[in-house]
Amino acid sequence: MKNCPFCGGNEIGPCWNTRQDGNEITMMFCNSCGATGPVVIYKTSDDENRSAKAWNKRHNLM
Structure with missing residues (x-):
């Protein structure tokens, strides 16, 4: 999991x-600053993995 941007x-x-x-x-x-995202509509346990992939896909600001 990438660090918070x-x-x-x-x-x-x-x-x-x-x-x-x-x-x-x-x-x-x-848990450090409260940043959230991206939102995925939850249908199965696989959607948690989709959220993690989406988090890691974004560009880092730092």
């Missing part, structure tokens, strides 16, 4: 939430 933290993990329309979503979360 905002604070450089390395404590990154998945988190889940429910949108107002009832869809479950997952995203990666930085």
